[in-house]
Amino acid sequence: MTINQDKEKAYSEALHFAKTHYENFPVVSFLIKKELRKDIAIIYWFARTADDIADEGTISEEKRLQNLDSFQLRLDELLKGNFNSGFELALYTTIKERQLTVQLFYDLLSAFRQDVTxxxxxxxxxxxxxxxxxxxxxxxxxxxxxxxxxxxxxxxxxxxxxxxxxxxxxxxxxxxxxxxxxxxxxxxxxxxxxxxxxxxxxxxxxxxxxxxxxxxxxxxxxxxxxxxxxxxxxxxxxxxxxxxxxxxxxxxxxxxxxxxxxxxxxxxxxxxxxxxxxxxxxxxx
Missing domain, CATH: 1.10.600.10 (Farnesyl Diphosphate Synthase)
Incomplete structure (x- = not known):
């Protein structure tokens, strides 16, 4: 499978993930423009993945913080164009093509880190x-x-x-x-x-x-x-x-x-x- 195929598979899995998780609001509803649904889904994947790391109650606070640090390092790297997975390439593509403010992703990680402590x-x-x-x-x-x-x-x-x-x-x-x-x-x-x-x-x-x-x-x-x-x-x-x-x-x-x-x-x-x-x-x- 090529890296671009990995990216499209990641977008598809992120869409499924967003549609099957409960929130007080529709994350990726039929009202969202079709061309933006995968972008919203990959942002949701990023946020929920980091949130789940912060909320892993079965491991120590120290380990959760280390895992969040590792997750942030992957964000640092993907923004430089270095990818370990289709999800990282998908997120990079969304950020670059849609000209999103990178600091907003770091703000989310800051909050999740605070949730641990x-x-x-x-x-x-x-x-x-x-x-x-x-x-x-x-x-x-x-x-x-x-x-x-x-x-x-x-x-x-x-x-x-x-x-x-x-x-x-x-x-x-x-x-x-x-x-x-x-x-x-x-x-x-x-x-x-x-x-x-x-x-x-x-x-x-x-x-x-x-x-x-x-x-x-x-x-x-x-x-x-x-x-x-x-x-x-x-x-x-x-x-x-x-x-x-x-x-x-x-x-x-x-x-x-x-x-x-x-x-x-x-x-x-x-x-x-x-x-x-x-x-x-x-x-x-």
């Missing part, structure tokens, strides 16, 4: 800085793939991506705690009278519900502010981003309807939810 966040500003590197780069890369490169659009995209990341934290409150992580700012625990032990129960206590409610409302405002991005979009991309926003907001509603109990059950969108939200997408403003 940092388990608590003292303030919301600390958490926002994490989201700036863990979530916002993906939105900016999507815009760059569509040749949308202006700061106002980027800021609105950042609001959406940060809101999606925070929403995922609320969904995974119990799962993250079992991994030793809490993504609610410590200074806000104190404000609402929450103790670390409150995250270990099977049902969310009154004080923790109040903390979750506060965060849900704040995140809802980020989604609202992010809608400004829609004025820069047209066609199927506008549908895709609108669908994504509605998906994130739907998860927040599910948490609200559960009376902010994020420990008993993990709120999750079903296939029928995505269909209903898609029908509402043309009317989003």
């Amino acid at each position: 940092k388990k608590r966040y003292s303030s919301f500003s600390e958490l926002l800085d994490y989201c700036r590197r863990s979530a916002n780069p993906v939105g900016r890369l999507i815009l760059e793939l569509h040749n949308i490169r202006n700061e106002d659009a980027n800021k609105s995209s950042d609001n959406i991506c940060t809101a999606l990341q925070l929403t995922n934290f609320y969904q995974d409150t119990r799962i993250d705690f079992q991994k030793g992580r809490i993504y609610y700012p410590v200074e806000e625990w104190e404000k609402f009278g929450v103790r670390e032990a409150d995250f270990s129960y099977n049902i969310t206590g009154k004080n923790l519900r109040s903390l979750v409610k506060f965060n849900i409302e704040r995140t809802g405002k980020l989604f609202e502010e992010g809608r400004n991005l829609l004025k820069y979009l047209s066609g199927t991309l506008r549908y895709e981003i609108g669908w994504t926003i509605l998906g994130g907001e739907a998860v927040l509603r599910k948490i609200t309807l559960s009376d902010f109990d994020v420990l008993k059950n993990r709120p999750k969108l079903k296939a029928v939810d995505f269909v209903i939200l898609l029908s509402k997408t043309p009317f989003i403003k």
